[in-house]
Amino acid sequence: MSDLLKRITINPKQCGGRLCIRGMRIRVSDVLDLFAVGLSVEQILAEMPDLEANDLQAALLYASRKLNHPVLIV
Numbered sequence: 001m002s003d004l005l006k007r008i009t010i011n012p013k014q015c016g017g018r019l020c021i022r023g024m025r026i027r028v029s030d031v032l033d034l035f036a037v038g039l040s041v042e043q044i045l046a047e048m049p050d051l052e053a054n055d056l057q058a059a060l061l062y063a064s065r066k067l068n069h070p071v072l073i074v
Contacts, residue, residue, distance in 0.1 A: 004054060004057055004061050005061060005062060005065075007021060008021065008028060008058055008059070009021070009022060011023065015027050019062070021051060021055045021058070022055065026048060026050065026051065026055075028059045028062055031048075031056055031059040032059055034047065041053060041056055
């Protein structure tokens with residue numbers, strides 16, 4: 001799984017420093033937005049032919065890990 005996360009890159013000079021897929025100008029948030037509006041993996045790959053299936057998995061994994069943090073109630 002950690003190999004998947006290596007597909008997520010960040011460059012302060014690209015896309016405003018937002019997380020991207022493999023150094024391309026395709027943001028992780030772009031991929032997540034496409035999933036959110038109901039596109040399938042196949043549809044996303046057709047829409048963005050530079051992406052690979054593992055890129056989509058990496059975006060989902062990153063989002064899952066980012067949201068899975070402890071919440072302390074004081």
